Amino acid sequence: MIDFKLIVQSENARAGEFHTAHGKITTPVFMPVGTQATVKALTPEELKEVGAQIILGNTYHLYLRPGTEIVGRFEGLHRFMHWERPILTDSGGFQVFSLAKLRKLTEKGYQFQSHIDGSRHLFTPEKSIEVQICLNSDIIMCLDQCLEYPATHEQAVEALELTTRWAQRCKEYWEAETGGLNHLFGIVQGGMFTDLRQRSAEEIMGIDFPGYAIGGLSVGEPKELMMEMAAHTLPLLPADRPRYIMGVGTPEDLVELVDLGADMFDCVMPTRNARNGQLFTERGTINICNARFREDEGPVDTSCSCYTCRHYSRAYLRHLYTAREILAYRLNTIHNVHYYVNLVKEMREAILAGRFDRFKKAFYSKRQ
Numbered sequence: 001m002i003d004f005k006l007i008v009q010s011e012n013a014r015a016g017e018f019h020t021a022h023g024k025i026t027t028p029v030f031m032p033v034g035t036q037a038t039v040k041a042l043t044p045e046e047l048k049e050v051g052a053q054i055i056l057g058n059t060y061h062l063y064l065r066p067g068t069e070i071v072g073r074f075e076g077l078h079r080f081m082h083w084e085r086p087i088l089t090d091s092g093g094f095q096v097f098s099l100a101k102l103r104k105l106t107e108k109g110y111q112f113q114s115h116i117d118g119s120r121h122l123f124t125p126e127k128s129i130e131v132q133i134c135l136n137s138d139i140i141m142c143l144d145q146c147l148e149y150p151a152t153h154e155q156a157v158e159a160l161e162l163t164t165r166w167a168q169r170c171k172e173y174w175e176a177e178t179g180g181l182n183h184l185f186g187i188v189q190g191g192m193f194t195d196l197r198q199r200s201a202e203e204i205m206g207i208d209f210p211g212y213a214i215g216g217l218s219v220g221e222p223k224e225l226m227m228e229m230a231a232h233t234l235p236l237l238p239a240d241r242p243r244y245i246m247g248v249g250t251p252e253d254l255v256e257l258v259d260l261g262a263d264m265f266d267c268v269m270p271t272r273n274a275r276n277g278q279l280f281t282e283r284g285t286i287n288i289c290n291a292r293f294r295e296d297e298g299p300v301d302t303s304c305s306c307y308t309c310r311h312y313s314r315a316y317l318r319h320l321y322t323a324r325e326i327l328a329y330r331l332n333t334i335h336n337v338h339y340y341v342n343l344v345k346e347m348r349e350a351i352l353a354g355r356f357d358r359f360k361k362a363f364y365s366k367r368q
C-alpha cells in the first residue's frame with residue numbers, strides 16, 4: 001500500500017510525501033510531460049537541475065512506438081531513457097481519443113487505428129495495465145473514458161459507469177500481476193455534473209486505490225466550471241491518499257487547486273509554450289518574439305534562478321527564437337519547467353511555514 005504522509009494541512013492546502021520504487025515524492029508536485037520517453041528538448045540531467053521529481057509518460061504512444069518489446073529489453077523506461085527518478089504513465093484513454101484515427105469505444109476496450117502506421121489495435125483495461133507494468137513505471141493509471149465537452153448528463157453517466165467497470169478490471173489485473181511493485185491510481189470522471197462527480201468518486205473509492213486522479217477537466221470548459229468540479233470533488237477523496245488533477249493547468253490553476261487540496265499535477269503548457277516562445281514569469285507570461293525585447297539585456301525573470309535566466313538575456317532568447325535556432329527551444333523549456341517546478345516547491349514551503357494565504361496574495365499581487 002502507499003505510505004502517503006500528510007505533513008501539514010493549512011485550510012485545504014496540503015504538504016505531503018510518499019515513496020515509490022524509484023524514490024520519494026514530496027507534494028504538491030508538478031510532473032513535466034515526457035510523452036515519448038523524453039521531456040522534449042531536455043536531457044535527464046537538465047530535468048534534475050530544474051528540480052523535476054517525477055515525469056509523465058504515455059502508454060498509448062510508447063505501446064505504438066517503440067513498443068513494449070524494445071522497452072522491455074531495458075527492463076522498462078528508466079534504463080531506456082536514462083531517468084532514474086519516478087515515472088507516472090497515463091493509461092492511454094484520452095490519447096486514443098485525441099490522436100488515434102477510426103477509433104471505436106466498446107465495453108471490451110478502445111478499438112483504434114495507429115496514428116503512426118494505421119495498424120489496428122484493441123486497447124483493453126488489462127492491456128493498458130500490462131503495458132504500464134512492462135514500462136516499469138512507478139505510478140500507473142486506470143484506463144478510463146475521458147468525456148469531451150460539452151456532454152449531456154446521460155453521456156456523462158454512461159462514461160462514468162464504463163470508467164468504473166474498467167477501473168475494477170484494472171485493479172483485478174494489477175493485483176494478479178504485480179501486487180504492489182507500483183501504485184495504481186483510480187480516475188474520477190463525471191463530466192461537469194457535481195452529482196455525477198460525487199457518484200464517480202464514491203464508485204472509484206469503493207474499489208480502493210493507493211491514489212486518486214480527477215480526469216475529464218480542462219477539456220474546453222470555462223475555468224469557473226473546472227474549479228467548481230474540482231472544489232466539489234477534491235474534499236470527497238480520502239485525505240490520506242494523493243490527489244492528482246490530470247492535464248491541468250496554468251500557474252493560476254495550480255495555486256487555486258493546491259488551495260482546494262490537490263497534490264499532483266501534469267500539464268504540457270510549460271514545455272509546449274516554451275516551443276511557441278511563450279515564457280512564464282512571476283508577473284505573467286511574455287512572448288519572447290515581441291519587438292520590445294530586441295535590446296532587452298535582462299533575464300526572462302529577475303526573480304528566477306534557472307540556468308537560462310542566469311546566463312542569457314531576453315534579447316538573445318528573442319534572437320534565437322526568431323531565427324528558429326534549436327537552442328531557443330532548449331533554453332525556453334529549461335526556464336518554463338523550472339518555473340512550474342519552483343512554483344509548487346514555493347507553495348509547499350509556504351504551506352509548511354503556515355503562510356500559504358500570504359503566498360497566494362503575493363502571487364496575485366505581482367500579476368496585476
Ligand SMILES: CC(C)(C)OC(=O)NCc1c[nH]c2nc(N)[nH]c(=O)c12
Binds near residue numbers: 142
Ligand atoms: C483535452 C486536454 C488534454 C486538454 O485535457 C484533458 O483531456 N484533461 C483530462 C485528462 C488529461 N489527461 C488524462 N488522462 C486520462 N487517463 N483521463 C483524463 O480524463 C485525462
Ligand SMILES: [Zn+2]
Binds near residue numbers: 301
Ligand atoms: Zn528562468
